[in-house]
Amino acid sequence: MLKVDFGMQEVNHFHIGIGVYENRIIMELMNYKDLDCSGNVFYARGLQRKNFKRFHFAVKILHLPARIAYNTHLKIFPVYMHQICRRKSDIYLYLNHKLPRTKFDGKVVTTIHDLIPLKTEVESAAVRKTFLSYVQDAVSRSDTILTVSDYSRNDIAAYFHIPHNRIHVIPDGVDFAEFNNPVDRVQLESVREKYRLPEKFILYFGSARKHKNVGSILKAYARIPQALRTNVHLVITNGNEPLKKMAEELGIRPFVRFVGRVENADKAAFYQLADLKIFVSLYEGFGIPVLEAMAAGTPVVASNVSALPEVCGDAALLVDPADIDQIAEAMAKVLTDAGLRRDLINKGIKNAQKYTWARSAGKLHDLLVGECPGRADK
Structure with a gap:
C-alpha cells in the first residue's frame, strides 16, 4: 500500500x-x-x-x-x-x-x-x-x-x-446537495429574522479583504435606479467600519444591511433567500462562493478576471471589476430580466454539479x- x-x-x-x-x-x-x-x-x-x-x-x-x-x-x-x-x-x-x-x-x-x-x-x-x-x-x-x-x-x-x-x-x-436542497420555509424565516435580512436583497457573501473589491459593490449599488434600491436591498457579510462609512457617504446606508459572521448551518438559507449573488473580486484562485450560490439556485454576477471565468463558465454574468457602471448595469439587468435570471439559474445548477x-x-x-x-x- x-x-x-x-x-x-x-x-x-x-x-x-x-x-x-x-x-x-x-x-x-x-x-x-x-x-x-x-x-x-x-x-x-x-x-x-x-x-x-x-x-x-x-x-x-x-x-x-x-x-x-x-x-x-x-x-x-x-x-x-x-x-x-x-x-x-x-x-x-x-x-x-x-x-x-x-x-x-x-x-x-x-x-x-x-x-x-x-x-x-x-x-x-x-x-x-x-x-x-x-x-x-x-x-x-x-x-x-x-x-x-x-x-x-x-x-x-x-x-x-x-x-x-x-x-x-x-x-x-461544493457540497451540491447541502445548498441545492430547498430549506423549509420555517427555517428560512428563522434565518431571515436571526440576521434581520430584508425581504429582497443582493448578497455579497465573503470577507472584506481588499482584493474582494467590496467598495466597488457599494458604489455600483448606489448607481442602480432608486426605485430598484428601494425594493431590493444589499446585504454584506463581514463588513467593516470603512465600508459602513462609505455606504453613509454614498447615501445608501438605509438600503444596506451589514451582518457579521454567518454560521455555517445558515449558509444555504442565506443563498436561497438572496435574489442575486455578487462576487466581483480583483483576483481569485478559484471562488467557492460562486459555486455555492449556483448550487442554491441563485443567479450570479462575477468578475471577468483571474480564475472566475474558468469556474463560472457561461453560468454567470461576467463584468469588469474595475468598471462601476458595468457592475451596476449587470445587477439591475439580472434583477429585472426574468428570462436572463432563469437562464443563469439553470446554467448555474448544472455548472455547480461538475465540481x-x-x-x-x-x-x-x-x-x-x-x-x-x-x-x-x-
Missing part, C-alpha cells in the same frame, strides 16, 4: 478557505483502500484531540509548537519528518502552502491555492513578505505542487519560473499513485 502522511495544520479551520479544502480532500482520500493514511499536526493553542476523531486513521499531535515548526527564518532542522512522526511514509502531502522546517525522506506534495498576497493590494506588507517566504520554501522543497485552477497554475509557473508539469490542478468542490470533492480527491488519488508507481498494490 502507498503510505501517505497528511500535514493537517489547517484542519481545525474546517469552515473557511484552505481549511475546507484540506478537510474535504482528506476525508475523501481516507476512503481509498490502497492508501495507508496517517496525519500529523504541530501543537498550537486551542488544539483539541477530539477534533480529529472524524478521521479513520491515526493523527499524531506533535509536541513541537507550530510557530517554531513553520518558522521560515529558521534553518532546516537536522531531523527527518519521519523521525518526528515515528513513521516513514512514501508521500508527505500538504494541502496548504506551509512546509515544516524538517528534512523529508520521501516525496513532498504541497498546495499553493493562489498568489493573492503577491498579485493584489493586501492589508500589510508583512503579510506579503511572510506569504512569499512560505511559498518560495514550498516551491524549492516540493517534488509536486498542487493548485486549484488552470489560472493559478499558469500564475505560479510564471511567477516562480517553474515548469508547468510540476504543477497539477485539483479543483475545489465535487469526490471527483477532485479521485484525481489527486491517481496523481499520488503515479508519484510512486508500484507502491499502491504492495
